Amino acid sequence: MKINSQRLWKSLMDMAKIGATEKGGNTRLALTDLDVQGRQLLIQWANEIGLSVRYDAIGNLFLRKSGIADFAAPVVMGSHLDTQPKGGRFDGIYGVLAGLEVLRSLHDHQVQNYYPIELAVWMNEEGARFTPAMMGSAVFTGIFDLQQVLETTDKSGLSVQSELNRTQQQGDLELGRKFTAYYEAHIEQGPVLEQQQNQIGVVTGGQGILWLDVQTTGKAAHAGTTPMKMRKDSMVGTAKMIVALEKMVWEKFPDGLITFGEMSIANSSRNTIPAQIKWTIDLRHPNDQKLLAMKEQTHEILVFFAKQNDLSVDIVEHWHSPATYFDSVLINTVRESVQELGLSHQDIVSGAGHDAINLAKHCPTTMIFIPCEGGLSHNEAENITTEQAQHGADVLLNAILKFDQQRLAEAS
Ligand SMILES: [Zn+2]
Incomplete structure (x- = not known):
């Protein structure tokens, strides 16, 4: 069975009119009037095919198609409708509207699903207005405390609770209720699928992240009077460390990533040898053991070059988020669907955060990626083609x- 690609594309374009920006992007920050207008348009479409509409206490919106066994826990599709300021038209929105298109197609073909199917719109995925990101799904899954999040304010001092009240997006649907499965379709937001010319990314999980704060300390001295061999130059030592660390990841961790995004030189001056540098290391890997091995080798390299350059080095672990492994049964339903539809595909790991990463702690979860132009996202120029949109929604359907059939077979 296939979805109606023209209808899906028209819905994407209609949604993009709400909060449209001059350069073809969207601004719909969470719980603003524009965000709520987007939700209302979705609800209007949901009403046309008889879906029920409910909210939970953190403003997540759920549209439901009942099943024959309507008492059973639902299988859920979803993503988010909020955007970055001057963000794109597809990040999140695609997953919601692909889910709607699945429900519309089931309605067209009068398919009676055995178990209920829901479409979730998670509140404030982007974290652009209220931080942190993925707020609605984190409260739903019990990762964040409801009360604490409700008291969170935006820059103008408005709280999540007051904005939920004002926009009437709060309801009584139970937080943390059981889902049998969660599927999220999303644009890749990276260049891999496009470069490999693959139509679908079968997402196997999310990578682990480890942040280190590093301080390299040498000795401040005059740039003109200190001979080269008498220096304790923290800048030169740090530069050698960075080169060696990058080489280590290239050579030993082909699926790993390392980034040095922040650096500050204490009392910097062009004619003083830098004494102290504070900098950051961001390590990522889809496998937790490999991530820890990367950390250990990072330590060894830092200590080696500190010694070689007569410096001291302090290393503090700032944050560690373990890898996410999606559910093998769900991944297989995606892989088999891709194969049956004859689409080119590859396994891929999510580089970005998604509501699905939170949901994976709650129920069997997986994601479906489609390519996006130039891998560009969080940008007004974010773009996909009609065909790419269709492929992802066909796979989701x-x-x-x-999954519905397998579950029925297992139950009977
Ligand atoms: Zn997103």
Whole structure:
């Protein structure tokens, strides 16, 4: 079975009119009037095919198609409708509207799903107005405390609670209720699928992240009077460390990533040898063991070059978020659907955060990626083609049907 690609594309374009920016992007920050207008348009479409509409206490919106076994826990599709300031038209929105298109297609073909199917719109995924990001799904899954999040304010001092009241986006649907499965379709937001010319990314999980704060300390001295061999130059030592660390990842961790995004030189001056540098290391890997091995080798390299350059080095672990492994049964429903539809595909790991990463702690979860132009996202120029949109939604539809059938077979 296939979805109606023209209808999906028209819905994407209609949604993009709400909060449209001059350069073809969207601004719909969470719980603003524009965000709520987007939700209302979705609800209007949901009403046309008889979906029920409910909210939970953190403003997540759920549209539901009942099943024959309507008492059972639902299989859920979803993503988010909020955007970055001057963000794109597809990040999040694509997953919601692909989910709607699945439900519309089931309605067109009068398919009676055995178990209920829901479409979730998670509140404030982007974290652009209220921080942190992925707020609605984190409260739903119990990762964040409801009360604390409700008291969070934006820059103008308005709280999540007051904005939920004002926009009437709060309801009584139970937080943390059981889902049998969660599927999220999303644009890749990176260049891999496009470069590999693959139509679908079968997402196997999310990578682990480890942040280190490093301080290299030498000795401040006059740039003109201190001979080269008498220096304790923290800048030169740090530069050698960075080169060696990058080489280590290239050579030993082909699926790993390392980034040095921040650096500050204490009392910097062009004619003083830098005494102290504070900098950051961001390590990422889809496998937790490999991530820890990367950390250990990072330590060894830092200590080696500190010694070689007569410096001291302090290393503090700032943050560690373990890798996410998606559910193998769900991944298989996606992989089989992709194969049956004859689409080119590859396994891929999510580089960005998504509501699905939170949901994976709550229920069997997986994601479906489609390519986006130049891998560009969080940008007004974010773009996909009609065909790319169709492929992802076709896969979502078939994976959902496959899951429904498998579940029925297991129950009987
Ligand atoms: Zn997103």
